[in-house]
Amino acid sequence: MNCPNCGASVTAGARFCTNCGFRLSTPVQSAPPPLVPPSGEASSMADVYDNRPGERLDLPEPPVVGSGVGASGLRFKIIGTTMQAVVLEVPPGQTVFSERGGMSWMSANVQMQTNMEGGLGGAFKRMFSGESIFMVNFTPQGGPGIIGFSAEFPGKIVPLNLAPGQVMICQKDAFMCAERSVSLDIHFRRRLGAGLFGGEGFIMQKLTGPGLAFVELDGEIIEYTLEANQMLKVDTGHVAMYEPTVQLDIEMVRGFKNILFGGEGLFLTTLRGPGRVWLQTMPAMNLAKKIAQYLPTSSSSSSGGGINLGSLFTND
Structure with missing residues (x-):
């Protein structure tokens, strides 16, 4: 049978479409009649988890x-949506790589190989760019492999x-x-001011193609296209x-009152197209x-001016 919402093929007797999460109608004899929600109350997440004793639990997959x-x-x-993950289906014999500890799950036919890519020099470069010294290669054997990588922060x-x-x-x-064809390196900010006050330090990451790479960014993402010499001022971080092609630098916030009361610190990052x-x-x-x-x-705890969390759980 097919899902009436997205048309994907679903197993007979399933209660939810594994592709879009749509709730499917079930035969009357397979389960007691569904509970009628109170008047004016639409079906909610409670209906998703209303499986009865002995029934198969089918949870809708994330979008x-x-x-x-x-x-x-x-x-x-x-x-x-908020805490995302990327799931890769890798052909047999092909390799993807990540930093140490980046993998969340993988199929049993995926072989791991940990190494210090680029020798000692490459390890120090990765350390300065915020990555681990060791990198891990993942290569499926005997058939396609599944590998999942989860984000560490909402974004x-x-x-x-x-x-x-x-x-x-x-x-x-x-x-x-x-993918193995992608090169991961460091990007060194040549200008001293940008490195000291630009919000990310002297070192950033440089990814060079060809190939597919995945990065995780924080919160929501906004894109701007800057024309030649067009400048955008950004709060650090x-x-x-x-x-x-974009030039990154820093500039000091102008105006004594802006520095003292503006709450934006002494410096702003400038991006020039x-x-x-x-x-x-x-x-x-x-x-x-x-x-x-x-x-x-x-x-603050020793001076009595703050909250001592230990006192919340003990009685004097």
């Missing part, structure tokens, strides 16, 4: 927000289908995984990715700073 094919024949789909997974020689500059620690830039709405560092405001410190 697929993107899919495609790589140069090696690799197929991928990006699933989820978006972006597929980069790079042409031969095409380069993309990303924030450090953005790299997730890529919001620069997620840009083309190598031509080229495209991608900005992120929720940098991990900004979220960490916000959470840190509510964490007790040892000094």
Whole structure:
């Protein structure tokens, strides 16, 4: 039988379409009549988990927000909305690589090989760009293999289908995984000011094609196309990715009152075209700073000026 919502083939007797999650009608004899929701109440997530004792539990799969094919024949789909994951179907004998600890799940026929790519020099480069010293190669044997990589932070997974020689500059620690033909290197900011105050330090990541690579960016992503000499001023940390034709620098915020009361710090990052830039709405560092405001410190606890979490769980 086929799903009436998306037309995908579904197993007879299934209660949900595994492709789009649509709830399917079931034969009367296979289960008691469905409970009627209270007047004015539409069916909710409670209906998804209403399986009765002994019944098969069929949970709807997360939405697929993107899919495609790589140069090696690799197929991928990006699933989820807030905490996304990318699932790769890799042809036998083909290889994808990621940083150490990046893999979330894989089929049994996938072989792992951990190595220090590029020797000691390559390991130090990756360390400075926010990646692990060791990289892991994944190669299916005897048939296609399934490998899943999950994002570490709420945001978006972006597929980069790079042409031969095409380069993309990303924030450090953005790299997730890529086809073996992709080159992962560091991008060194030549200008001292941009490295010290630009929000990402001296080192960013450089991905060079050909091949398919995946990066994870924080929050929602906004794209701008800058014309030659057109400039965009950005609060530090919001620069997620840009083309190598774009010049990145920093400038000091003007005006004494702006510096003292504006809340934007001393410096702003400047992006000068031509080229495209991608900005992120929720940098991990900004979220960490916000959470840190509510964490007790040892000094405040000892002086009695803060909340001692231990006292919440003990009685005097």
